[in-house]
Amino acid sequence: EESHCTSVAGMVKLLDLEARLIDNLEDYAAELEKKLETVRRSINSLRLENDRARGSTEEYLSNPLNAFSLIRRMNRDWIIWQLYMDDPVGIAQVERIQELREHMPTHTDVEEAVTALDRIQSTYGLNVSDIAQGLLNGKQYNVSLTVLDTYAMAQILFDQKNYLAAASWIYQSAVLMEVYTLAAPLQISKNEVRMVYTETLLKLNQNADALKVVNIALADNPQDIKLLLKKSEIETMIRTGTNNAAAAKGQAKGGTTAYQMGCRGQFPPSADGKLYCLYNRTTSAFLMLAPLKMELVGLDPYMVLYHDVLSAKEIKELQGMATPGLTRATVFQASSGRNEVVKTRTSKVAWFPDSYNPLTVRLNARIADMTGFNLYGSEMLQLMNYGLGGHYDQHYDFFNTINSNLTAMSGDRIATVLFYLTDVEQGGATVFPNIRKAVFPQRGSVIMWYNLQDNGQTDNKTLHAACPVIVGSKWVCNKWIREREQIFSRPCLKKPI
Numbered sequence: 428e429e430s431h432c433t434s435v436a437g438m439v440k441l442l443d444l445e446a447r448l449i450d451n452l453e454d455y456a457a458e459l460e461k462k463l464e465t466v467r468r469s470i471n472s473l474r475l476e477n478d479r480a481r482g483s484t485e486e487y488l489s490n491p492l493n494a495f496s497l498i499r500r501m502n503r504d505w506i507i508w509q510l511y512m513d514d515p516v517g518i519a520q521v522e523r524i525q526e527l528r529e530h531m532p533t534h535t536d537v538e539e540a541v542t543a544l545d546r547i548q549s550t551y552g553l554n555v556s557d558i559a560q561g562l563l564n565g566k567q568y569n570v571s572l573t574v575l576d577t578y579a580m581a582q583i584l585f586d587q588k589n590y591l592a593a594a595s596w597i598y599q600s601a602v603l604m605e606v607y608t609l610a611a612p613l614q615i616s617k618n619e620v621r622m623v624y625t626e627t628l629l630k631l632n633q634n635a636d637a638l639k640v641v642n643i644a645l646a647d648n649p650q651d652i653k654l655l656l657k658k659s660e661i662e663t664m665i666r667t668g669t670n671n672a673a674a675a676k677g678q679a680k681g682g683t684t685a686y687q688m689g690c691r692g693q694f695p696p697s698a699d700g701k702l703y704c705l706y707n708r709t710t711s712a713f714l715m716l717a718p719l720k721m722e723l724v725g726l727d728p729y730m731v732l733y734h735d736v737l738s739a740k741e742i743k744e745l746q747g748m749a750t751p752g753l754t755r756a757t758v759f760q761a762s763s764g765r766n767e768v769v770k771t772r773t774s775k776v777a778w779f780p781d782s783y784n785p786l787t788v789r790l791n792a793r794i795a796d797m798t799g800f801n802l803y804g805s806e807m808l809q810l811m812n813y814g815l816g817g818h819y820d821q822h823y824d825f826f827n828t829i830n831s832n833l834t835a836m837s838g839d840r841i842a843t844v845l846f847y848l849t850d851v852e853q854g855g856a857t858v859f860p861n862i863r864k865a866v867f868p869q870r871g872s873v874i875m876w877y878n879l880q881d882n883g884q885t886d887n888k889t890l891h892a893a894c895p896v897i898v899g900s901k902w903v904c905n906k907w908i909r910e911r912e913q914i915f916s917r918p919c920l921k922k923p924i
């Protein structure tokens with residue numbers, strides 16, 4: 428499973444593929460033109476001959492050459508024309524599309540893309556008509572959606588039983604229907620859109636509104652049996668006060684969650700009052716020579732941000748290293764004891780051993796310098812690229828499992844080190860809802876926090892999430908540091924008995 432939309436870097440090849448498909452359609456047009464030209468040229472000469480003959484029929488036919496030729500061509504040539512007309516054009520191009528289909532996004536990809544766009548809409552509380560017009564979280568882009576886009580959103584959200592969101596998208600589709608002219612094969616009918624609109628409103632128990640939409644549709648198609656039946660069905664529902672039983676469960680929109688507030692940058696400025704910036708010269712001997720710009724983000728849990736840790740050259744190298752091997756990110760599932768692809772984490776990752784190349788060696792040394800931790804037994808460097816609406820829902824980085832082989836060797840994840848390789852134009856913050864902190868990606872910065880308390884117990888205040896990216900290609904690199912090897916660097920750590 429390719430899972431196209433889960434990484435921006437991974438989607439680049441779709442544009443190349445689309446270019447090949449357009450070239451192929453152009454070849455198809457050329458084939459059609461070739462045939463068309465042949466036909467048109469023949470019509471001209473045939474017409475010329477026939478007109479000449481019909482100008483003086485007797486005289487024409489009295490010539491044996493004309494008579495012979497007429498008989499012959501009427502018997503033979505027209506059968507050949509029939510075969511020629513029957514011969515399909517552009518078979519090679521049709522087959523070419525079939526070949527390329529295996530690389531093209533599937534219905535599942537579209538479903539994922541719909542879910543992602545809906546996630547952006549709901550997390551940031553955006554207006555569907557704004558989105559359709561390219562206004563994303565207050566910033567206007569020179570892009571808009573077509574009615575085919577908004578209609579696909581509506582249909583799939585409907586199938587996913589997300590009727591409230593579907594209603595906004597189908598309304599938008601009805602609006603856009605009026606202004607779009609679509610290529611003939613792609614056309615959708617107003618009737619079709621209105622039917623989906625009606626069904627969506629019925630699911631939301633807005634029966635009177637549903638009736639209005641049916642009546643509008645009937646004004647254009649007074650004889651449509653389906654519409655007439657629907658009208659009487661809704662009228663009965665209204666008369667008897669029937670509601671759609673299956674509908675509207677879980678539709679009520681709650682208030683804004685702490686997570687959403689964090690993503691939207693609505694947390695109040697830190698209340699700690701003790702936070703400050705400094706040059707870190709002390710965590711390791713090396714830092715005496717090359718101190719790092721450090722910003723204390725929080726004390727409980729301990730959380731610091733380092734600035735300008737990665738150079739542009741290093742970032743480019745990391746992205747180049749990771750891009751070819753990016754695969755869909757997974758999450759450890761306690762239920763199965765395995766790492767699995769989940770809807771709650773949509774990004775692509777590539778892992779690199781500490782000794783992979785001089786850069787990974789250097790990066791690991793820098794992590795050790797920044798954190799004071801011994802990296803022996805820690806996890807590989809994980810490079811990550813988020814895609815369309817890419818996010819990682821609220822989670823803890825620690826495993827907190829007792830009988831798992833995941834923690835048997837090196838212990839749990841004592842700390843997380845997260846490098847931001849890119850700025851993100853909009854969205855994509857790392858938020859900690861329980862302590863109301865949000866960190867927005869800054870190219871070259873690193874955030875580090877402790878997942879475990881000093882006594883080794885897991886710390887629920889570390890709950891965090893990667894907010895959906897609105898616009899941008901968010902790259903991060905993280906290192907999950909394991910606890911076991913820290914016995915000498917942090918000797919006061921001990922498990923409670």
Ligand SMILES: O=C(O)CCC(=O)C(=O)O
Pocket residue numbers: 819824845855856857891892893894903905
């Ligand atoms: O990308 C982020 O902002 C957070 C990523 C994260 O929490 C993780 O990978 O565990």
Ligand SMILES: [Fe+2]
Pocket residue numbers: 822823824843891
């Ligand atoms: Fe995490």
